[in-house]
Amino acid sequence: VPSAYEIAQCQFKIASERLDLSEEACEVLSEPMFECTVRVPVRMDDGNTKVFTGFRVQHNSARGPCKGGLRFHPEDDLETTRALAAWMTWKTAVVGIPLGGGKGGMRVNTKELSDAEKERLCRGYMRAVGRVLGPEIDVPAPDVYTTAQMMGWMVDEYEAQIGRREPGVITGKPVGIGGSKGRSIATALGAVFAIREAAKDIGVDLKGAKVAIQGYGNGGSNAHCLLQSMMDCKVVALSDSSGAIYNGDGIDYDKAYPHKQETGKLDGLEGTDTMSNEELLELDVDILIPAALSGVLTEENANKVKANLVAEIANGPTTPEADDILHENGVYVIPDLLCNAGGVTVSYFEMIQNACHDRWSEDQVRERLDTVMTEAYRELHSRVQKDKVNPRMAAFLIALERVFAACRERGWISSGDA
Ligand code: GLU
Secondary structure: OHHHHHHHHHHHHHHHHHHOOOOHHHHHHOOOEEEEEEEEEOOOOOEEEEEEEEEEEEEEEEOOOEEEEEEOOOOOHHHHHHHHHHHHHHHHHOOOOOOOOEEEEEEEEEEEHHHHHHHHHHHHHHHHHHHHOOOEEEEEEOOOOOOOOHHHHHHHHHHHHOOOOOOHHHHOHHHHHOOOOOOOOHHHHHHHHHHHHHHHOOOOOOOEEEEEEEEOOHHHHHHHHHHHHHOOOOOEEEEOOOOEEEOOOOOOHHHHHHHHHHOOOOOOOOOOOEHHHHHHHOOOEEEEEEOOOOOOEOOOHHHHHHOOEOOOOOOOOOOHHHHHHHHOOOOEEEEEEHHHOOOHHHHHHHHHHOOOOOOHHHHHHHHHHHEEEEHHHHHHHHHHHHHOOOOHHHHHHHHHHHHHHHHHHOOOOOOOOO
């Protein structure tokens, strides 16, 4: 299976060739403008110090300050962070918000840490990278295995360093210290809006539509909740890192979520059968939602996908080979660059509120998110039809054009080409 970095590079190459971008432009756009690796000593509960490795990558800031989450994962590395940072540059361009792309992370298994150790880790990370962050420079947020509470510790550490309040340095904070209402469900809500629009175009009736969701973190679990409550979908399969569960009559969010909270896994939920993550991807459902990690739909299994619609809540779940197969088989893929952009869009709303000392109601957030997602989806879909390309390619074409234009307007790329 190709790595996130290989997937991102390959996608960029295909799209840049189609746009006939110059070598100079590709050189500017394909690699990050800034990256750093930090070693963070953390005092563990047993009194010993352990050193953790962390990263922050700023891919491109031509359209605005870099923006993107922090991932805490045992396999995290600089290359993965680079790929995820580049995807943020393209993602913010696809939904047209004035931000660039960044990403960060730490190589750590948070499941092995106590809350106090997690807090010291977060504060240590902020001490190490704070100097390259700021509301007009680069703004982190939650991602895989990071939470609102962690963002709270980090903003506190940053503000202690600079000696004043600066809530806009990080988003996805708890609401009481400058977080935005609606941010915690934003990634899933944005995906639901995109699914609603795509379902109209490809003729899927969402009421009673069968859904399988791979991954039960922030994106996957909230998608379960919202698809059930807002769209009347029937979510028949769920999974987390411990395996998948299935019930053809539907799995109730109000049973699954508390079970996951209490036991730490989905496995063992009453009234469900167990299956593997692999089997879940190949289920006979209307909508398949990869909401975990990258590289899960590959040339090995793409032919076995029976869903009509794939909605990518994860970053980079589909390899370029799988993309071609799915497209040939008539599966409509709502690409991550659009489908999961609700998170960063409400992060952008949070930055606006922080800059203006304002606070918006949840309805206001939902309404504006709907507008951003629906308009971006419509633009993407007309590009699909106009250029006769798959939705991923359309997303890349839109993104590369916008970022390319901004780089040229800044004089980073000469104006003779493309
Ligand atoms: N981590 C999320 C993403 O991959 C959100 C980023 C943000 O809010 O800045 O899009």
